[in-house]
Amino acid sequence: MNNKVQVVVIGGGATGTGILRDLALRGIDCLLVEQNDLATGTSGRFHGLLHSGARYVVKDLHSAEECIQENKILKQIAPDCIEDTGGMFIATKNDDPGYIDKWLAGCAQAGIETKEISPTELLKEEPALTPDVVKAYFVPDAAVDGFTLAAANVLSAQKLGAMARNYTKVIGFKLEKNKVCGVYLKDKYTGKEELVECQYVINAGGAWAGQIAGLAGQNINVNPDKGVLVIFNHRITNRVLNHLRPPGDGDIFVPHGSVTVFGTTSKVTNNPDDTEATLEEVLELLAEGSNLIPDLKNMRLIRAFAGVRPLYQPDGGQLGREATRDFTLIDHSQLTGLEGLVSVVGGKLTTYRLMAKAAVDFVAEKLGVDKPCITHQEMIYAPVPKNGAKPGEYLCQCEMVSKKMLDQSIEGKGHFSLSDVRRLTRLGMGPCQGTFCTFRATGYYHQSRNLKVTEANKLLKDHIEERWKGSKPVLWGQQAQETQLTRGIYLGLLNLERLESDNNEL
Amino acid sequence: MNYDVVVIGAGLAGFSAALAAVKEGKQVLVIAKGMGNLYSSSGYIDLLGYYPTTSKKPVVNPQKILDSLIVENPNHPYAKVGKDIIIKAFNDFLLVSEEMGLPYTGSLNANMMMPTAAGALVPTTLYPKSTDKKITVDREIVVVGIKELVDFYPAYVAQNLELQLGRKVKPLWIDLQLNISRELNSYDLALALEKPQVRNGLIDQLINLNVRDSLILIPAVLGVTRWQEVISNIEQSLNCELLEIPTLPPSVMGYRLAESFKLYLKNKGVEFIIGYPVAYAKFLDGYCEEISIYTANDRLKKIKAQNFCLATGGILGEGLQVLPREIKEDVFGLPIQVPREYSLHDFFSLEGQPLSYAGVNVNDRLQPFDPQTKETLLKNVFVAGATLAGYDPFVEKSGNGVALTSGYKAGLLAAKGGILNE
Ligand SMILES: Cc1cc2nc3c(=O)[nH]c(=O)nc-3n(C[C@H](O)[C@H](O)[C@H](O)COP(=O)(O)OP(=O)(O)OC[C@H]3O[C@@H](n4cnc5c(N)ncnc54)[C@H](O)[C@@H]3O)c2cc1C
């Protein structure tokens, strides 16, 4: 590859991919590197709520205003990534009625449209809700798919000549006279290391941004903050459900395709890789959520996992929920005199495009490029659209994934895992959690990609292990039963555990 | 309603219990909330495939290994059943399978290695006679996939087999060109292949592919009830041997066994009520007197019996309900020891999963007992199959073996009021 670019972007989450696209649209030569696959950081371990901003109106009006602005733009430019479910805020008889007035005033001020609906009417449309609803409002929330969004950003940038490399980790910076002039990269598949020279580096490492800046001797105060989420095997409500009270734990339900994502919690952690949910955390969430959905404890959970928020505290400010959800651009030359590096931290997925704009405005100026940001005007598209295949062509019936989608999702890729495929197609994300489609996708790729059989065995086992990891904290009820069925198939029936498979560890 | 023996559960364990009891001349009722797991399982009866479970090599002679297992694992269901009954249950099943019209074969002294739909070889003990074909034959081996079936990939099977057999295995696809508007599963295809014209299409394609005289491995879709006719028709037309490979659920080979066994029991006078869970049980002085079910329109039906067999299939069969920190036995509320951790790190761990080992603890008469006090909890209840504690059928490859043998003993004990002489 070309070992010189103008700008290197670190991090393949919403922010980094948004930056790559913005750079490319301004004609800046750029490369994105991501240590794993796109959106495997927080942008793939989040709630999937395209905020209307209503959650923040009382405490953080500025964030709320940014959210509603971006909410409208993204619905326009990224329909492939968004399911416009609409949202609702409900207050129950146990909630503080005084908060409702403050909230309504905030929404009005931020320009977020609210529409009241009577509890009786609402219960007809959303029968799973608690009968204790006293007030309810519709807001323009929506569901957003972080995997598709990151991939769509990259696709749009690549069409303009930008480059993106996944499974490539930044392991160091090349510094000269107090200026960053390149990054050292390590390919996770081959272990090969190389240097890419550049004029500027944008650190969009999310919760890892502190670690990354540390590689250049910079000390920035990113506080990883862990949030637990659980997934139910069906749509509990048709709209995004929020609890109308000051933001707290376990008060948002987001419907996504055939499932519901519910959460979350907030706990300071010192490790951005701390993404496991514990049984205790899950049980606490469920207890909280039962206030909105009384039957919650009897519903089937299929997974639990955690994401880590990249909260930024300039100088030892608030932590956890009190911390600002605003984003910050850190110009390291201001901080320590180091030129050529800027970090973007904090924020939300909903406002990723604004973060990207701020970072690229800054870097463009440094590079003497005066093209304005146009990311709000150009559409982006999913690389693997849902396409109507002929009956008989679907290998995953939960999420309707066809053979053609399997082909498209690995186009041009040398290595791939079924998890990479899953992020682009939703293969194995539905109620059966990969029990049937993992086997089918393996058989299909083994033949169509001419894989060595030990490679195919590894493809299969890795995906089953990955799905297993998420279901471990929720191994009860129907999920315990489903797990036994999966074990019956892969161990009892197929005897797969005894088959030889490749063991290159990623 | 009043019976000598009521069997709760319609899986292999329940059927086996009903068989043993009806042979003793008892009036038997099988009640279950649904069809058991046979419909998803391979139809093979694995006695013991790997011992200890972490062993890389399969068990060659299961009968011999049983001796050590019984000594080393006193809590394993086989230790509770005992070797004599295990042998008797297997031999009786072989005889009965002939009478059912679905003859099985195999020997307790030698496991048979059967190819799986992933191309692994799995040790099994009893298998339908129609699958009595050794993968080690001299004939050419061909694996045939059917385009309409999304659950079978011949090249994948063939290459994994090559790796283990060290010889060439040829993959082929055929397309039955059925005009269908959805993905077919094994059961759909098996029904289709009972039609002569569909079958002839398959035969013609196989002839064109030049696979005469070979051993043909094919997914188990060769007929639901008329499998004999389908298989021999193809074998004769091609002068080949056909070996069906059990598929992902629904499993046609499991279906054949479930349906044949049930019909056989019905003909012997066993009654069935399927579709309703046990609603409650009434106890008196350490005995179960009566159970009841809610039938259509919520009518409560009371069922009395001298003795009961509990064969509710564990977690998968829904006899055990797993809660976050507790496991409940559904029918009698028997105590279940909860493992400290439900699961190990790896899905494919050869140790098995702790959750899978959980179940009802029993004494040598298969009566439930309290693991703390060692007290027998119910004297006229005999427990069998996947509801038993102490084993993980999936790593050990013993699911249907435990179901068959413990079911048989539970049925005998229920017929004889809890005492077996000799
Ligand atoms: C539980 C939870 C729920 C949330 N819910 C919502 C929500 O509903 N709506 C919303 O708008 N926001 C939500 N957020 C916030 C939102 O998810 C994040 O703000 C956003 O995803 C951050 O994106 P990012 O691109 O900045 O970071 P990330 O997506 O984390 O991207 C950073 C990337 O950098 C990579 N990286 C790290 N180190 C290196 C290295 N050395 N070399 C190369 N690459 C590296 C990482 O692998 C990672 O992929 C939620 C957050 C959490 C934790």
Ligand SMILES: Cc1cc2nc3c(=O)[nH]c(=O)nc-3n(C[C@H](O)[C@H](O)[C@H](O)COP(=O)(O)OP(=O)(O)OC[C@H]3O[C@@H](n4cnc5c(N)ncnc54)[C@H](O)[C@@H]3O)c2cc1C
């Ligand atoms: C995909 C798969 C493949 C397998 N392959 C093999 C194999 O190749 N070889 C092998 O030996 N084993 C195999 N097994 C394992 C084997 O199938 C099981 O271990 C065995 O069938 C268990 O039998 P059972 O009779 O105990 O339970 P089940 O067959 O599960 O029967 C339980 C019965 O109890 C009923 N029931 C449950 N609760 C109640 C209630 N409250 N009231 C009334 N009725 C109730 C159920 O409806 C059902 O009828 C496989 C399993 C699976 C899942």
